[in-house]
Amino acid sequence: MHVLIIDDSRVMRSILRRVVEPLAFEVTEAGDGREALDIMEGGLHPDLCLIDWNMPVMDGYEFVTQVRSRPDWRDVTLMMVTTESEHGQIVRALAAGAHEYLLKPFTPDAIIDKLNLLGLVGTEVLS
Amino acid sequence: MTVLDSPMTDDVVAIVEELWTSFLEADDMFGPVVDTDPDDRSAAVTISGPVNMVVSLSTSEQAAIALASFLLQVEVPSPADVSDALGELVNVLGGSVKSLLPGPSSLSLPVTVNGTVTHSASETADTVVEAVWSGHRVTVVTHTLSQEGPSGS
Numbered sequence: 001m002h003v004l005i006i007d008d009s010r011v012m013r014s015i016l017r018r019v020v021e022p023l024a025f026e027v028t029e030a031g032d033g034r035e036a037l038d039i040m041e042g043g044l045h046p047d048l049c050l051i052d053w054n055m056p057v058m059d060g061y062e063f064v065t066q067v068r069s070r071p072d073w074r075d076v077t078l079m080m081v082t083t084e085s086e087h088g089q090i091v092r093a094l095a096a097g098a099h100e101y102l103l104k105p106f107t108p109d110a111i112i113d114k115l116n117l118l119g120l121v122g123t124e125v126l127s
Numbered sequence: 128m129t130v131l132d133s134p135m136t137d138d139v140v141a142i143v144e145e146l147w148t149s150f151l152e153a154d155d156m157f158g159p160v161v162d163t164d165p166d167d168r169s170a171a172v173t174i175s176g177p178v179n180m181v182v183s184l185s186t187s188e189q190a191a192i193a194l195a196s197f198l199l200q201v202e203v204p205s206p207a208d209v210s211d212a213l214g215e216l217v218n219v220l221g222g223s224v225k226s227l228l229p230g231p232s233s234l235s236l237p238v239t240v241n242g243t244v245t246h247s248a249s250e251t252a253d254t255v256v257e258a259v260w261s262g263h264r265v266t267v268v269t270h271t272l273s274q275e276g277p278s279g280s
Contacts, residue, residue, distance in 0.1 A: 008236075009215040010208060011198045015150065018200070054218075054234060083222020086230050104219045105149040 001120065002026045004044065006036040006063065007052040007081070012104075016050055016081065019108045023121050033058030037066055046076055048120055053082035053093070061093055068097035077118055081106070135227065135269060139254045142223040143267055146216065150198065151260055161262030162189050170213035170239040172221035176232025179272040180253070182221040183244040184213060190263030197261075210239040224269060244268070 003025045005016045013029045021027055028044060030036035032055040040046070049067070051060040058066075060080060067073050079100040080093050090101050100114050115121040140156075147153040164187035171183040186194070195204035195212035204212070214237035221234050253269040 009211055009218070011195070011212045011215045014199050054236060056236065083219055083225070083234060085222060085226035086232070088231065104222060105146050107149050 001048070002028065002044070002046045003048045003050060004028050004030060004036055004039065004046040005050045006030045006033060006055070006060065007050075008032055008055040009052070012052065012081075016111070019111045020050075020115075023112070023115070023125060032056055033060060033063030033066070036063055040067075040073065045073070048077045048079065048115075048118075050079050050081045051098070053080060053084040053089070061089075061096060064093060064096045064098050077120065079114060079118070081111075135224075135254050136256075138227050139224065139256055139267065139269060142220060143256050143258050145223070146219055147258065147260065150216070150219070151194075153260055156256075156258040156260075158259045159262065160259055160264045162187050162264065164189050166243055166264070166266060167241060168209070168213060168239070169242060169244045170210075170217040170237050171244045172217050172237045173235040173272070174221060174225045174228060174232050175235070176225075177229045178232070180224065180228065181244065181268075181270045181272060182217060182224050183268050183270070184217040184220065184265060185243050185268070186213075186263060186265045190260070190265060193261060193263060194265075213237075214239050220267060 003020050005013045007013050008031050017027050030039055034057045051063055053060040064078055067076060078098045080098050081102045083104045085103055100118060102114055112125055144156055147156050166185040167188050168191040169183055169185040171181050174180045191209045191213055195209040198212050199208055218237045225232055225234050253271055256267045258265050
């Protein structure tokens with residue numbers, strides 16, 4: 001399993017990496033949506049993208065829209081991990097093609113629960 | 128912990144507590160302050176909408192380095208890492224405060240400054256929460272804005 005973590009904060013990428021690496025995910029990081037698209041266009045086909053919303057250059061919503069416009073990436077699971085809490089924005093992201101939505105701050109267990117719901121980790125890792 | 132009371136106080140305290148327990152792995156926001164250095168590192172985000180507000184976080188240089196070191200799990204964080212750590216913490220705080228306000232609203236990207244975030248006399252400090260993390264004082268302030276945004280000092 002390969003996860004692409006997309007967040008303009010190195011701190012946040014580090015926190016997310018420490019949650020998913022013990023779950024046997026291989027991790028690649030990107031600092032914004034554009035960099036993430038470049039990485040994917042370069043050949044990386046992640047199983048999962050963890051995506052911040054508010055980023056410079058290309059935000060998370062635009063990234064989701066771009067990925068969903070590409071039939072060859074339709075199997076990539078997209079999860080927003082963001083401070084964006086407005087109901088309308090959450091609905092917008094899900095309508096654009098995000099599978100799950102997690103608000104910051106989160107606990108490691110909250111991420112793992114979401115990954116379990118998405119079928120990306122088994123119940124044996126749930127606490 | 129010191130708190131300036133306001134209608135938002137309980138909610139802001141709960142937001143800070145949630146951040147402390149989830150990202151900073153602290154059991155609570157109480158405890159003795161060991162670091163008596165002045166608050167000379169700050170970060171802020173602006174919420175724009177029906178209510179315009181600045182959420183800021185200020186702490187000492189020593190605390191800022193300790194926070195970045197903890198969050199990145201590195202011994203010596205770079206200056207960029209320190210700014211990033213404070214910026215991300217205030218970004219998360221700002222996002223949570225935004226959820227308390229009427230919408231629709233938007234959250235700016237965080238800015239970090241050397242010094243403290245100052246406001247014009249027409250702006251009202253809504254809530255001041257002086258929390259403690261690992262012996263360091265960390266002050267979280269919410270300010271309702273009139274017209275202009277914050278500036279560094």
